[in-house]
Amino acid sequence: VKLTVLEMDEKTETLQIEITGADIDFDRVRDALQVFGASLHSIDEVEVDSRPEPAA
Template identity: 50%
Template structure:
């Protein structure tokens, strides 16, 4: 079975915990080797955050559990990479 190597998640979370804490806790999930957290938007009650997660065999259920436990919710999964290695997106004539 191919391994999940990268996943990009758009999520909504309360103001607390901070994205520092969110990224640290997601980074402790099984198979995660690196996390990039970007604050996209803030309003009075929630923050919109983009998480880019990479690893050799990411356990997405663990990642989702961490997000849920922190009061966040996955808005969308915007990108995934499975396999022996990460295939980078390339421009094609249709682009």
């Protein structure tokens, strides 16, 4: 997880969060943000790496 503060003012902070890894549970990420009072405004990029499953 990489967290970057993009902007700060008296009442809010704008952050960029980069999460990398396999099988990221988006619902858990969104719920965790909400617990801290944050809100998700946009998803700017999604990268998917799909590989064929090995033959049995």
